Amino acid sequence: MPARVDSKAVLVSLRVFQRLLAAYPKAHREEYGAAMAQLFRDRCRDAWREARGRGLMALWLHVLPDLVKTSVLEHLSALKERKSMLERIGTLFRPRSAPLFVFLAVFVAVFFLVVTTSTVVTFIMPESYASTAYIKVERDVTDLQGMGGRQAPPGYDPYLIQTELEVIQSEVVLGRVIPALDLNSAWGKKYAGGAALRTAESVALLRARLDLRPVRNLSLIEIRAFSEDRTEAAKIANAVTDAYRDYRREQRRQAAVGANVPRTELVDRAEPGLKPVRPNKPLNIFLGIVIGILLGSAAGAGTAGIATLIGRKSRGGSATPGPAASPPPVAPNSADGRHGKGAMNKIMGVLWMGMSAALSGLGLLALIWVFGDAPRFPDFLIIPLFGIFWGGNVFAGFFLFRGKSWARICVGVEAVLLVTYFLVTAGAPVPRALRWVPIAFGAITACALLWPRKEIATDQC
């Protein structure tokens, strides 16, 4: 039979349809793509023969919804066929597995999870630089003896130094630094989405960034300032030093003779630091390794114990398994009909509860540690949300343990809360990268729990 010549409209339609086949899963496309295109071409020819352009239009109106619907169905079907993440892990925890093997598998999984999390958190934390200025503070020894009688001897005076440390951190001194460096607007841009901070807020923030220490046995005070910007750290340290010295100078000018206002002298100005001092990456990673070992050991031991118990129970009820029978055909109307609870649910449930608690706690601690001192830190929102997130995960793990599909409801509620948290903290002084942390935890949880699996009862398609 000679090859027939198709009209241009048919050829174009066929080409478009062939492109649209990309909507199907690869395996389905490779198996049936050519046959589907062939069938479509035959129907195009029929439509063209019957009503030309109108026929093709009607065909497309029929084929497009069919394509959308069936491509989604094929993707869902492909997902169900794929071995779920939980099942893959679950194969490691079968009761017949040796306890040592179970312990090692869980230990390695938890260890890597914790170490990876601590490393990621360490690297997404903003780097902080420190700059230090030194100032000498001494009791004033005037030539004229006051009317008050005895005068304190010059030299190191721990009480004086302690008093001056408090004076430097007072609002009287720090309040002068804010306008000098225009910190209300600079930090407003950085932490409050552009709106200028109030002076009290800036002072609180400034105080949190200062570390004042006396130098042992000397009349020197070390004024150390921290900032993500190395230049800003040096400016802050110098500005605080200048503000304190100006304050004392003014007092000396205004004070009566013999009022005994301390003398101040600048010893060393602050210079921008070369290397960040926070986060301490080696220390954080080391701590992550230590916590990973502890958590991994605990989770591994617990899981191995549970697996052994389950193994004993299941061996007690059944004799030696017979030869495997060929699996029955799957009903053409449903993707998979198997229901039931498995030992894997229990192990994964326990494991998930432990890991969720650990990870949520770590996330919360990281947030509070880094941003707890910042003004407008929405701890009233974050702490309850983390609590709910943690509780949700524990409940999800519990339901997973019981083989209930309610675990999915917990995850759904968590997802809503996490999105709310993300939206509400949009203008809060939390860096964007860190705001994604709980979202990432939520997403990982959702993926693990919502991934199609056969162990938890699911509705048939």
Next chain:
Amino acid sequence: MAPTQTDPEDLLPLTPAVFHVLLALVDGERHGYAIMQEVAEHTEGRMRMGPGTLYGTVKRLLEARLIEESDERPDPHLDDERRRYYRLTALGQRVVKAEAIRYAETAEVARGKRLLGRPAKLAHAGGH
């Protein structure tokens, strides 16, 4: 090892698409386009299966071992391109028959309730 005997009743009820594709193959092996035409003819044009629905159904029927693929060959009525032909398996024969009986029994109930007047109208569906 002998294959596991599957009760056709376990696979019932069938969806309309599955049932019509199986019915189309009762008379012999067919390729996709011929199946689609046969289904359209059976249903007087009310059911025209799109390529996605047809091959999705074919895939599931193959997985369920209700149909099997026979040799590829060209259809002399259409063109010289090779086409994939499908035919019912023994299990598929039993399943489609069981479903047809189920339909017939349902029709009998409807007839008893005077919902259906002419019995001959449904006779073609079961083939018996």
